[in-house]
Amino acid sequence: MSNQHRKKSIPPKVWAGVVLVAIALALLPFVAAMVGQAWVRILNFAMIYTMLALGLNIVVGFAGLLDLGYIAFYAVGAYVYALLASPHFGVHLPFWVILPMGAGLACIFGVLLGAPTLKLRGDYLAIVTLGFGEIIRIFLNNLNAPVNVTNGPQGVNLIDPFKIGSFSFTRPETLLGVSFSGPQKYYFMLLLLTIGVIVLNLRLQNSRLGRAWEAIREDEVAARAMGINTRNVKLLAFAMGASFGGIAGGLFSATQQFVSPESFGLFESIIVLAMVVLGGMGHIPGVILGALLLTLLPEVLRYTMEPLQMALFGRVLLDAETIRLLVFGIALVAIMLYRPAGLWPSAVRKRELEVKPETP
């Protein structure tokens, strides 16, 4: 009897949707390549930012802890990868060894940041995390003396790309009659990882722990009165969020093959936070949408603004970079005014209850 209820049959419509999305995602890099390989790279970065935003969403969206230094964990992951897979130390570990190490170290840093800030909320927490982000960046900038660890402002160069055995992800190659460029191979690799991260996030949200995070976000006093150990649960939010940041950082290193401290400034933290807030805090599809929009839109503007001005005025009045930030800023303000809960805020999660009476 209860088994009958438990079985969740997926309706064919949903299956059809999944198949369609899968086909679209599989074709996307080839369509993008028609416009230019640069667009495939942009898609790759969009996925890395998606993972980063999902990680921050755990801290900000689920647990409600405003973190302005989140990029620090991304930096930790990126540098772990850079230092363990580059000629800088002459160490070349495979990526599946380094990514977990990066995630682990970022996780430790997450706890280090979380522990002293447990009693802070809102603005105060934001200030401390902001400081933490800057500390990490400044360390990276200055750890080239007396012992050269990070190579300072010059950054680390010639980082190893993904490689499984002799299968390199940078070489163009023809597989099963389809020719893949380097960025296209990366695309599929990153797509797999992104889907993995999304699944992890969905599972975390829909769990005892996810509910505890949301309880803390909604009302910390009530959460404690309900027996939730807010200290541990908050630390776990910082740790999990940071781990995802660390993974995204490692992937960034492998994709960019170069890291320097300037990739990890406050502006980056703010952009990632904007992705979360703009998409819809605490709502995973919303956050993904936010991340994709905020990575793709500026690029679209970069490529269209100058030709547009040439067509309209016959000359370029504002250079692409300026107008890009201008449009970007206006868009952010407009969205916050008209959709303060984000572009795609979460609806109530309906639950299918087993105990519901069956209608014959």
Next chain:
Amino acid sequence: MSQLTLLTAKGITKRFGGVQALGDVSFTINHGEIYGLIGPNGAGKTSLFNVLTGIYTPDAGSFTFDGEPLDRLKPNEVAERGIARTFQNIRLFQNLSALENVMIGRHVRTKATVFGAVFRDKATVAEEAAIEKRAYELLEYVGVAKRANDLAKHLAYGDQRRLEIARALATEPKLLTLDEPAAGMNATETQALKRLLEDIRRDGTTILLIEHDMKLVMNVCDRVLVLDYGKKIAEGSAAEVQNDPKVIAAYLGGEVTLEKRA
């Protein structure tokens, strides 16, 4: 006697700066009792609640709960020991559904970890199903099951109060402490609340009730403790307390006598 006693408070004292919120308050609550806590505004009722549930630390005095000391525990540890509470100003998880609110109440009695959440092993899946089932049962128990999928903030006021009780019950408390559950309810809702309290007691949970609605207190409570200016001024059955001159004085001033209920 010790079998009967669930909670003993001895000499509880709490000061806020120069204000003495609670002065040397002692009382005992027995298993299976509905114990009322009344007093004029500012008498220290909620302070006593907050001291009991670990939100404040008492300056002096101690609690013994179910045979064990309850001192210096954090609110979550108090909940773990088996004291659940509601709040005077409803503190639900506003943007979560009614059902999720109650499911969060199950947190302290369940065990799933990050690994369980990520890998969805058999035990975790079974636990999740049990949490959901129990939460739904509790919603039915307090009578808000129809609104299970509505956001807590969209519930009617009386339903929010009931939902808070369901959430507290989800922690499987031995002692359920309610801070003015009838506040803002109309007569019908209060009647329903009274029945709910009696059901809860019948099903084996002891209740500590702060309430301003005298009719409810006098009808439902086995014993009543009266606080005034942080001091215990009377304790006893509803009828005893009602006729206590000190209580009458505290509520109405010295000269007037309390009108006797039929």
